[in-house]
Amino acid sequence: MNFGLSQKELTLREEIRRFAQAELPPGWRRTTLIDGECRDFDFEVSMSRKLAQRGWLVMSWPEQYGGRDASLMEQTVYEMEVAYWGIPGALMGISGTQWVGPCLMLFGTEEQKKKYLPLIASGEKDGIWCTGYSEPNAGSDFANIRTRAVKEGDNYIINGQKIWTSAAHRARWCWLAARTDFNVAKKHHGISIFIVDMKSPGVTVNPILNYYGRHHFNEVFFDNVEVPVSNLVGEENRGWYLLMQSLAFERRSIAPMTYGNFKWVLEQLIEYANQTKYKSRLLSQNPMFRNKLAELAIDLETLKLFAFQVAWRIGRGEIPVYESSRNKIMSDEVMKRVAIVGAEILGIYSQADPDSEWAQMNGAVHGAYLGFPGQAIAAGTAEVEKSIIAQFKLGLPKSY
């Protein structure tokens, strides 16, 4: 066993720290980076480009596709560190760098790899993807999707609706799950994955504001959208396996990002507790807060170990099955606990608008408090994840 970082990993962390200090404006306001999005889109893209130039954006990809063959352990360190500093654009709207690219490397044609991977790796706007999975009647029961793709000559014609589509208003491409066969015994058969150009005629993107007024996700309509057959990824009707693989990739990256982000928030809270007095005593001298902050630190440490354990397993060529679900649940728990304890420490000020002068720590806790219930749903609810653990790790019967 060894729980230390290698010299290479430590150096990388130091390089990212220096990058963050040089490239981020003084007093960089992070608010809710758990949404992975910054409100100044041009600034975000400029940062993606700079990360790409350093070879960090997709560092674990092979060099031929714009990466630098870094280990997944290094990639994990990178994810923790960019989240810690709140560097925008590090995930390029998430989909492309985190699962579209890795899935294309596994299942894409040579032509698809050559066309799309370098685009993602470039950090340019044309490399931004969204993912069309959820539909109004296909949430946790995702195999219920009704969006259909019908083959006509050299094209598939796509009709249907997607919802909760993150970054669709920014994306140039959509990684789309559609039904290619309705006459199947089991509904997770007959699904296929397509690459859709979001500039295609018939694609309409409508914003959906979240409960605090941010535009992060969308509904997307497909009205007779033509997609060339060469944009089918993998085999027709066998998209379910790709989907599961993509979700595993997605769930893997959540833990390192959450760890980095909330490590920063915890440090801010500690500083705040060390400086703020109530009844002539520092908050940090209050045993209740000391106890609660210590518990948060222990939870965060657990999340860190879980994140590295998954990276380690993948690095050994193994495929984590239940671990990504475990890590997703733990990430959500950490977010929730930091947000709730953080709000307790801030007291009445915890209700201030994160953008207002009344919000302490640049609104970090406020953003977390607003954001965590939504983040806990994205990529699989706790209930879905626990059922996965029960089935695949504990060997219990499928229950859904």
Added chain:
Amino acid sequence: MDFSLTEQQEMLRLSARGFLSTECPKARVRELDRDEKGYDPHLWHRMAELGWLGLVFPEEYGGMAGSFLDLTILMEEMGRNLVPVPFFSTIALCALPLLEYGTPEQKKRFLPQIAKGEAIWTLALLESSGKYEAAEIRLKAVLRDKNYLIHGRKLFVPDAHIADYILVAARTEESKRLEDGITLFIVDAKAPNMKIDIMPTIGGNKQCRVSFDRVRAHEDSIVGTASDGWQVLDFILQRAAVLKCAEASGACQAILDMANSYAKERIQFDRPIGSFQAIQHRLADMLIEVEAVQYLLYQAAWGISVGLPSRWQISAAKAKANQVFQQICIHAIGIHGAIGYTMDHDVGLYYRRAKAMEFAGGDSDIHREIVASELGL
């Protein structure tokens, strides 16, 4: 980072698991629960033969020169079976500090005995407050010529009733800093003027009140430096916390396995109760918590093994284990239903031991306080 065990460590784990499951069935553990001595001398000697008692001693003292991580792995397996032997008391609380702070004479005299299973040791530390803090050590030892006279009372001393030697933490000097003025003595457990009574506990594992009425201890019996004993105690507490955490980790895995198997066997509403999400999600929560304890534990044990300062990691692991062990037991009893509430079932035995596990090696408050201080609060 590397989360894997070496081939030797894997072997140690497997052989310990195999040996303990045959040599130490739960029925035997429950039987010893009600026994006056409460331990299995035969098992103790078998463990000495296997080299487990001297696992981390250098070869010159009859040991196998294993690492602290090896010891952690062994302890995890012992915790899985709630093995009724004074291993924690003898090795974690006494042999490790003797190895680190003992004089050459002390090591030569005592360590080979321990390795052979010929001497049982324990540490008398806690007093009426039951807290692992320097300020709470009030029992006095007064120097008269070359001898100290120890006077006072210690509580919750594990296995003192079967011990041959007791390490006693005593106050030898009054000083402003409460960590100063503490000295650690080796006392013969059969010495005159000592009285040892068992404190009945819900766990059935034996803890004692040890009363000292002007018990004599020679200067040569000091471990470490006179009046600088807190340093030794701090060394002990860090290791005791990790090794207790290891026991808890093994026990947690055993309980989870038990509850999971039961969920698959128990039929209600014409199907296994493990097919219901209410049960599944409870088991999934348990699994996550058990793995949290495991990784926090391994990180801390690795840190000690390679000599890194690990105070933070140690306390994180123990605080987590304390909380999880109790919670896992409560979940497991809930999953078992009424049978889990009976004398005949093992799960209740683990639950009754939860409190002993929690307080040995430091309670949650103390460890969270250490984490808080290390965080800079």
